[in-house]
Amino acid sequence: MTIKAINRSLKNSAFNEMDHALGRPVNPLTSSYRNFFCVGFDSPRGKEMDASPYWDRVSSSDGSVTGFTVNEDGRQALSDHLIEIGDKHKVYDIHLNARKLGLDPDPDNRPIQVIAETKSKAKAAVWREISDVFEDITFKDLMQAITSVDVAIENGMEPEAPAPAPAP
Template structure:
């Protein structure tokens, strides 16, 4: 999981974040990169004139936009400026390691335990804590 559940108060940055799939690192390759705008709106005109967006095709109803490298860099700078704490962590347990996105080491451990506790309902969080390790990715 390399995406983040977040909302940014800065609407233009939130649109870029949304278009990229809310990635931990907007400069890295993302699983998506598009934003569709219907109609001849202020948003469509803004995106068409912004260096953060490029047209990715038009339809009869609207236009697709993709985020430029400059837009990715602007989002990365914005996330740093607002102190976004989401990052990648590697959780080791029972011979496996998994990447988890969280705001802290403890949260990463807990999120991974939530994922695997469905499979092993006898594994308590306390036992998992003692048998797992977490490191920054």
């Protein structure tokens, strides 16, 4: 299971539009499930996007709308902005003992991936998803079944492995 939604709105409207076009990813520099923003054909906003170094015009329809994608410069600028404002969203890997919940374990032992600002919010997101399907599983049951919560991606990057301990 993967929970990929980020509930985020950026104060800077230009960056918010780029973030929206990309599907609000943790890391704007990686491929995302979308990259499209539609504006009125010949609209003032469309003209601004044409003049921006961060957008590329990709389509025009029957004269009513125009589509844009965020280009590599825009992705880099958004990434820099998220770091600058201290965006705290991370991807967490949550491992759990499914048998404790009366469920069959994943044979590949894959974690549940969740995007959240904290470990607690990541656990709560899993609870919201699981409780919709398995009504008999309590929050306490889920917390007892979780074996680990680890940061998988922070600031768009996988965390560095800890440095090896110095030799004695």
